[in-house]
Amino acid sequence: LALWGRASQPSRERRKSIDISPQRIIVEDTSTSQPDVGPVPSHAQENGDNESTQTIPKVNATDDGADDVPIIHLNNDEEGSRLADMPPPNGFIQKSISPMLASSAGSIFPPTSSPTSLTNTSGSSLMPPPPRPRASPPQFPSESKAQPSLVQHLAPPRLKSNNQLRPPPSAASTLRVPSAPRPSNSTLAPTAVGGKPRNSSRQVTLEPGHSPLDWAMLTSNLNSKLRGAHLPPELITVTPSMLKAHNGRKGRDAWTSYQGKVYNISPYLPFHPGGKGELLRGAGKDSGKLFMEVHPWVNWDGMLGECLVGILVSENDKTNTRSNDLDAMD
Numbered sequence: 001l002a003l004w005g006r007a008s009q010p011s012r013e014r015r016k017s018i019d020i021s022p023q024r025i026i027v028e029d030t031s032t033s034q035p036d037v038g039p040v041p042s043h044a045q046e047n048g049d050n051e052s053t054q055t056i057p058k059v060n061a062t063d064d065g066a067d068d069v070p071i072i073h074l075n076n077d078e079e080g081s082r083l084a085d086m087p088p089p090n091g092f093i094q095k096s097i098s099p100m101l102a103s104s105a106g107s108i109f110p111p112t113s114s115p116t117s118l119t120n121t122s123g124s125s126l127m128p129p130p131p132r133p134r135a136s137p138p139q140f141p142s143e144s145k146a147q148p149s150l151v152q153h154l155a156p157p158r159l160k161s162n163n164q165l166r167p168p169p170s171a172a173s174t175l176r177v178p179s180a181p182r183p184s185n186s187t188l189a190p191t192a193v194g195g196k197p198r199n200s201s202r203q204v205t206l207e208p209g210h211s212p213l214d215w216a217m218l219t220s221n222l223n224s225k226l227r228g229a230h231l232p233p234e235l236i237t238v239t240p241s242m243l244k245a246h247n248g249r250k251g252r253d254a255w256t257s258y259q260g261k262v263y264n265i266s267p268y269l270p271f272h273p274g275g276k277g278e279l280l281r282g283a284g285k286d287s288g289k290l291f292m293e294v295h296p297w298v299n300w301d302g303m304l305g306e307c308l309v310g311i312l313v314s315e316n317d318k319t320n321t322r323s324n325d326l327d328a329m330d
């Protein structure tokens with residue numbers, strides 16, 4: 001490879017030709033008077049050998065500048081090939097050409113140019129070749145063993161148990177029919193069987209015709225009279241003592257209060273997925289806390305709207321307020 005450039009020294013004697021084999025650089029003083037710097041073949045003829053040379057881009061030289069141009073040749077003779085197998089001394093080429101590069105061709109070689117970069121004989125560029133593309137695609141960072149912490153950050157969180165993956169309840173859940181019968185609905189308190197906790201679901205097997213869908217059909221019928229047989233069509237006021245008296249025993253309906261409103265839950269008892277016993281825990285008193293502890297997602301008003309008896313009032317409130325007045329209070 002022969003390279004031309006404009007040297008900084010004006011003298012013709014400083015025109016140099018530099019032979020570069022992969023492992024050596026020979027600096028020779030041609031002291032030629034030719035103003036134009038020819039391509040490499042001219043240099044090969046001057047030396048009288050038949051070594052192969054590279055074609056290089058030609059520089060349009062002028063009389064006032066071409067004389068100062070150094071020439072760098074790449075020598076590929078046998079010796080060079082033999083020496084190519086041997087590692088060059090560390091920094092050999094850079095040390096050898098540094099005096100010339102500093103004054104002339106230094107600008108075309110980056111300071112960090114390595115010997116291998118000088119052997120690039122593309123001829124079309126004086127810069128070192130770009131880095132070779134990798135044979136394999138770059139590894140994803142998570143595959144790198146050098147960054148275990150990064151792997152942990154990128155890895156999806158590990159879930160401990162399928163129980164935590166239970167989807168949030170939806171309206172459709174109220175229509176779900178239990179898939180497996182329960183051994184008993186006398187008590188739904190969790191018990192340990194064989195040392196293992198019982199299934200978290202405490203739903204019971206509903207009697208035929210008492211599915212959530214059946215309840216929905218029943219509430220849509222305006223003639224169902226789900227509030228109670230002996231109640232006026234209007235909402236009534238209910239005192240705590242009245243509520244307590246309707247506990248579902250002795251043939252009485254079971255009332256319960258929720259958010260200041262009193263409902264007759266007796267018609268819903270055989271439809272309750274959690275069982276009659278669970279629902280009756282709120283009979284004769286407020287069930288808001290119990291209800292919210294078990295299934296806050298259940299739409300109470302949507303399911304028991306037709307069972308609304310009246311409004312819970314204080315014991316001293318003797319006024320038998322009718323529904324219109326209660327609506328105004330709401």
Ligand code: HEM
Nearest residue numbers: 173200201202203273274278279281282287290294300303
């Ligand atoms: C004293 C009040 C109540 C108690 C103690 C109670 C208790 C229960 C229990 C233990 C379950 C079974 C939960 C499970 O599957 O693990 C359940 C389910 C259910 N209860 Fe209640 N309940 C009460 C009131 C009500 C009321 C007033 C309604 C209707 C407005 C109702 C509607 C339902 C529904 C729809 C389910 C099925 C929930 C589901 O499958 O996600 N419950 N209840």
